[in-house]
Amino acid sequence: MxxxxxxxxxxxxxxxxxxxAHKLRSFLTTLGIMIGVASVSTVIAALTGLKEQVLSEFESFGASKVFIFPDQPDRAGQNRYPWREIKLKERELEGLVENCPSFEQFTPNTDFRATVIHGRKEVPNINVVGIWPSWHDIENRPVIMGRPFVEADEADAKPVAIVNDDAIAELELPPNPVGSIIMVKGRRFLIVGVIETNRTGMMSFQPEQTEIWVPFSTARRMQSPWSFFYVTGQVKSPDLVDEATAEVRYVMRSMRQLGPDDPDTFRVEAIDQYIEQFGKLATGITAIAAGIVAISLLVGGIGIMNIMLVSVSERTREIGLRKAVGATPSAIMLQFLLEAVVLSLLGGLIGLGLGQGLAFLLTIPEQGLQSASIPSWAVALAVAFSAGTGVIFGFFPAMKAARLDPIEALRHE
Amino acid sequence: MIIRVTNLRREFTVGIETIRALAGVDLSIERGEMVAIMGSSGSGKSTLMNILGCLDRPTSGTYELDGKFVSGMDENELAGVRNEKIGFVFQSFELLPRTPALANVELPLLYAKQPGDRRARAVRALERVGLADRMDHRPNQLSGGQKQRVAVARALLTDPALLLADEPTGNLDTKTSDEIMRLFADLHDEGRTVVIVTHEPEIAEWCTRVVRLRDGLIESDESVEPRR
Known part of the structure; x- marks a missing residue:
């Protein structure tokens, strides 16, 4: 040969x-592969862009943060711990501050809903958050007007508040609201500072909303007895996160006098765990997308096989002639196999182009993705799989063509 | 000797019945002969032509073409023999649709071991059949006679040992038939070996020898004075 x-x-x-020579037919035949590759490459491009964005957000969020939550341990068939044992206490917070050397600082976080009144303006159901002064530093939220919280606010549980800049409009405060008095849950608060509203990244979809911060000790006095708080700790450096997590567990377990067989009655989470979780989610979605591409290539491949069978039948006389002038069975086989491969490859490439176009559209809206491009591994995979589809589904028709008897083929009507 | 066939048999099995298409044919054709193979339908002339054209293999007997025993060859070897030694001309031309005459003529060289300059060889072949001015025409832009000329050019392309024509004028009117037969006669006069399978006596008139088949056997084999 x-x-x-x-x-x-x-x-x-x-x-x-x-x-x-058969433009419309070829287009329709390869449409299945085209749409399949386009949709999946769009999803993968969007996911890749989203992943980058979320990761960079997590980074800016702080890679060196550890959260401590009250948590009911998951013990099948055993008694549940009473809530009063599980929820975090102020003296446990003090214990963490004193006994965890890997941490730079901590802040508790608690919140409640309250009606806020300024003059005649009354806004119900506003989220009021109680924090320590260290919160500004840990969350990187400095004041843009007035002053941040200080130790004295916390120590004396002062009726002082910091608002975000959205609150100025919503509560009809003066342009510089520092010194204004607002009523929160019926108590008078002096506004001492203003914080810029956090509108980057994923929070950007939220509508304009008032936020109010008060000292943690002040918030605790205004809350119901059932309320709880969680703790955010800032680790001295990102590579100490594992050590810091271990410290928290040790300190918490000894303060709660848990035996060696008792489970944790709290939960410690670090940012990198969220990153890991998100990574798993993204991988899962990618796997589903890969499953969809497999199905669409199967459907597209059947389409190609169908049209190749039609083509072989239509061109029976041509095959007979080619054999008569010296084409071997393998030459005929190659001809039809390559036709199927070129057809499906064409579909795959157009699909990739379409997918990149659609992914680009996702980056156009102001609040859309910052970037979305098909990663090179996905391009390579799409090309390889569409060519493979051509080979697999073109094989049977090509085999049929190669096996035709030239005499019969030339007699075919 | 270009063709030597001895005791050639070809049987087909249809269901439980065995049909004997060729029942022991002996035939020798010298280089430069122009032979008409005649016979009514069912006489075995098509089967003989398929075997002579290496499209089919005999059940028994030997076939020697241009010094090669082709009766024992496999499918791939036969394809090579068809490509190098045989030029086919068919009743219904068998040109590729939507393909220019030149590309149609080039086709056999696609499968050749030594294709050389395909384009130049195809141009020469088209010039030989008098279609130098129709090279870019597609089959649907050509008359029946012109189509058959393209087919003859394609058959001449590899300079084959044998031109094998199956009812080459079956789809043509009388005047065009004469033109095509004159082309075959010219090729014969140039020294080519031509075998024409036909049932029309007017076509056989152009040949130097007429072989008649009947029930799978040679009924008569006579040399005749060709019309020129």
């Missing part, structure tokens, strides 16, 4: 001519 590069090249040209 003479399968020289020259022959293969000429066979590819022949396949392209054949496809061009």
């Amino acid at each position: 003479n399968l020289s590069p020259r022959f293969i090249l000429q066979t590819i040209l022949l396949a392209i001519r054949q496809i061009r």
Whole structure:
């Protein structure tokens, strides 16, 4: 058999001519692969862009943060711990501050809903958050007007508040609201500072909303007895996160006098765990997308097989002639196989182009993705899989063509 | 000797019945002969032509073409023999649709071991059949006679040992038939070996020898004075 590069090249040209001779049919045939590859590559591009964005957000959020929550341990069939044992206490917070050397600082976080009144303006159901002065530093939220919270606010549980800049409009405060008095849950508060509203990244979808911060000790006095708080700790450096987590567990377990067989009655989480969780989610979605591409390639492949069978039947006389002038069965096989491969490859490439176009559209809206491009591994995979589809589903029709008896084929009507 | 066939048999099995298409044919054709193979339908002339054209293999007997025993060859070897030694001309031309005459003529060289300059060889073949001015025409832009000329050019392309024509004028009117037969006669006069399978006596008139088949056997084999 003479399968020289020259022959293969000429066979590819022949396949392209054949496809061009039946433009509409070829387009419709490869549409399945086109749509499949386009949709999946869009999803993968969007996901890749989203992943980058979320990761950078987590980074800016702080890679060196550890959260401590009250948590009911998951003990099948055993008694549940009473809530009063589980929820965090102020003296436990003090214990963490004193006994965890890997941490720079801590802040508790607690919140409640309250009606806020300024003059005649009354806004119900505003989220009021209680924090320590260290919160400004840990969350990187400095004041843009007035002053941040200080130790004295916390120690004396002062009726002072910091608002975000959205509150100025919503509560009809003066342009510089520092010194204004607002009523929170019926108590008078002096506004001492203003914080810029956090509108970056994922929070950007939220509508304008008033936020109010008060000292933690002040908040605790205004809350119901059932309320709870969680703790955010800032680790001295990101590579100490594992050590810091271990410290928290040790300190908490000894303060709560848990035995060696008792489970944790609290939960410690670090940012990198969230990153890991998100990574798992993204991988899961990618796997689902890969499943969809497998199905669409199967459907597209069946379409190609169908049209190749039609093509073989239509061109029976041509096959007979080619055999009569000296084409071997393998030469005929190659001709039809390459035609199927070129067809599905074409669909895959157009699909990739379409997918990149759609992914680009996702980056156009102001609050859309910052970037979305098909990663090179996905491009390579799409090309390889669509070519593979051509080979697999073109094989049977090509085999049929190669096996035709030239005499019968030339007699075919 | 270009063709030597001895005791050639070809049987087909249809269900439980065995049909004997060729029942022991002996035939020799010299280089430069122009032979008409005649016979009514069912006489075995198509089967003989398929075997002579290496499209089919005999059940028994030997076939020697241009010094090669082709009766024992496999499918791939036969394809090579068809490509190098045989030029086919069919009743219904068998040109590729939507393909220019030149590309149609080039086709056999796609499968050749030594294709040489395909384009130049195809141009020469088209010039030989008098279609130098129709190279870019597609089959639907050509008349029946012109189509058959393209087919003859394609058959001449590899400079084959044998031109094998199956009812080459079956789809043509009388005047065009004469033109095509004159082309075959010219090729014969140039020294080519031509075998024409036909049932028309007017076509056989152009040949130097007429072989008649009947029930799978040679009924008569006579040399005749060709019309020129």
